Amino acid sequence: MAHVELANVDKYYGHYHALRGIDLSVDKGEFIVMVGPSGCGKSTTLKTIAGLESISSGRIVINGRDVTREEPGDRGIAMVFQSYALYPHMTVAENMGFGLRMQKRPKAEIDQAVLRAAEILRLTDQLDKRPKALSGGQRQRVAIGRAITRSPEVFLFDEPLSNLDAALRTQMRVELSTLHERLGSTMIYVTHDQVEAMTMASRIVVFNKGIVEQVGAPLELYANPVNLFVAGFLGAPRMNFVSVRLGRIVDGTAEVAVDGGPTFQVPVVADLPTMPPGATLTLGIRPENIVLRPASAGTVPATIRLVEQLGRETILYVDAGLLKASSSESGTANLTVQTAEPRPLHTGEAIHLSLPENALFLFAPDGRRISRARPVFS
Numbered sequence: 001m002a003h004v005e006l007a008n009v010d011k012y013y014g015h016y017h018a019l020r021g022i023d024l025s026v027d028k029g030e031f032i033v034m035v036g037p038s039g040c041g042k043s044t045t046l047k048t049i050a051g052l053e054s055i056s057s058g059r060i061v062i063n064g065r066d067v068t069r070e071e072p073g074d075r076g077i078a079m080v081f082q083s084y085a086l087y088p089h090m091t092v093a094e095n096m097g098f099g100l101r102m103q104k105r106p107k108a109e110i111d112q113a114v115l116r117a118a119e120i121l122r123l124t125d126q127l128d129k130r131p132k133a134l135s136g137g138q139r140q141r142v143a144i145g146r147a148i149t150r151s152p153e154v155f156l157f158d159e160p161l162s163n164l165d166a167a168l169r170t171q172m173r174v175e176l177s178t179l180h181e182r183l184g185s186t187m188i189y190v191t192h193d194q195v196e197a198m199t200m201a202s203r204i205v206v207f208n209k210g211i212v213e214q215v216g217a218p219l220e221l222y223a224n225p226v227n228l229f230v231a232g233f234l235g236a237p238r239m240n241f242v243s244v245r246l247g248r249i250v251d252g253t254a255e256v257a258v259d260g261g262p263t264f265q266v267p268v269v270a271d272l273p274t275m276p277p278g279a280t281l282t283l284g285i286r287p288e289n290i291v292l293r294p295a296s297a298g299t300v301p302a303t304i305r306l307v308e309q310l311g312r313e314t315i316l317y318v319d320a321g322l323l324k325a326s327s328s329e330s331g332t333a334n335l336t337v338q339t340a341e342p343r344p345l346h347t348g349e350a351i352h353l354s355l356p357e358n359a360l361f362l363f364a365p366d367g368r369r370i371s372r373a374r375p376v377f378s
C-alpha cells in the first residue's frame with residue numbers, strides 16, 4: 001500500500017500542453033478512477049506516475065519519496081494495459097512469473113508468487129496453458145496476475161476491460177473490486193466506462209483538457225457537481241441543460257424563467273446576487289428526475305420523438321418546444337426523459353412533463369454551479 005501524490009504536474013508534448021498543473025493526492029489503499037473525454041490527459045497522467053513519460057515540471061511522490069526522476073522499475077508500481085500483450089509462446093505460469101524472472105529472483109520465490117496470484121485470480125487450472133487457449137477474460141486475468149506477482153505498492157490500470165464483451169466486463173468489474181478488497185493495494189484506474197467509475201471507485205477524478213475539474217466519491221460528484229462539465233459528464237443518459245433568464249432573488253431563492261415558458265424557484269449560493277437580472281443561466285435536470293404528469297399548470301407540453309424501451313425503464317427523447325435545451329442527443333428532440341412509466345409510450349405521442357424544483361441544478365454563465373449543494377442521499 002502506498003500514498004501517491006502529484007504536485008503541480010505539467011506535461012508538454014512539444015508545444016502541446018497535455019497536463020496543466022495537476023494536483024492529486026491518492027490515499028493508501030484507495031481505488032481512484034480517472035475519467036474524462038478522449039484526449040483529456042488520463043493516460044498521460046497514469047504514464048507519468050509509472051515513469052513511462054517524463055514530466056515537464058512538478059513532482060511525483062510515492063510514500064513520501066520523490067520519484068520524479070526515478071526509472072519505472074524503481075517506483076514500486078505495476079501497470080495493466082487494455083491490450084494484455086501476453087507472450088504467446090509462454091505458458092500462463094511463465095507469463096505471470098516473467099517480471100520476477102527478469103529480476104533474477106530464485107525459482108522457489110517465483111513459483112510461490114505465481115501460485116498465490118493464480119489462486120487469487122482463479123487461474124490455478126490454467127497454469128500450463130498457452131494464452132491462445134484462454135478466453136478474453138482469462139487472458140486479462142493473466143495480465144493482472146503478472147502485475148500481482150511483483151507485489152507492487154501501486155497498481156495502475158489503463159482501460160483494462162475495454163476489449164472484453166459486456167458480460168465479461170461486468171464479471172471482471174466485480175473481480176477487480178474483490179481483488180482490491182483482498183490485496184488492499186492502492187489502485188489508480190483509467191476508464192471510459194461510467195459504470196466502472198461509479199461502481200469501483202472510492203473516489204473519481206474528472207479530467208478535462210489537461211486539468212482536474214473535480215475529485216470526489218462517486219455519489220458526491222453525481223449529486224454535487226461543481227460545474228456544467230462534471231454535471232454533463234457523469235450520468236447516462238446525461239443531464240439536460242436548458243437556457244433560462246435570471247429574475248428576482250428573494251431570501252436565497254432565485255426565480256429563473258424559460259423564455260415564454262415556465263418559471264422556477266431555485267435555492268442559490270451567496271454570490272449569485274452579483275449577477276445582473278436578465279443574465280442567461282443554465283438550468284440542469286437529470287433525465288430520471290423529469291416526471292410524466294397529466295396536463296396542468298406548471299407542466300410543460302412535449303412530443304415524444306423516440307422511445308427506447310429497456311425493460312425496467314424507458315428512455316424518451318422528446319421535443320419540449322418551450323425549453324430551449326442544448327443537450328440534444330437525437331434529431332429534433334431536445335430533452336431526454338428516463339421513466340419507469342408502466343404504460344406503453346409511442347413516438348408522436350403528446351405528453352406533459354413536470355420538472356421538480358428540488359431536482360434542478362443552476363449554472364452561471366462561466367459554468368460554475370450556483371444552486372445550493374444537494375444532499376447525497378435525498
Ligand SMILES: Nc1ncnc2c1ncn2[C@@H]1O[C@H](COP(=O)(O)OP(=O)(O)OP(=O)(O)O)[C@@H](O)[C@H]1O
Nearest residue numbers: 013016018036037038039040041042043044045192
Ligand atoms: N506521445 C505523444 N506525443 C504527442 N502528443 C501526445 C502524445 N501522447 C498523448 N498526446 C496528446 O496528449 C493529449 C492527452 O493524451 P492522453 O492519451 O493522455 O489522453 P486520454 O485522456 O488518455 O485519452 P483517451 O481516452 O482517448 O485514451 C492528447 O491530446 C494526445 O493527442
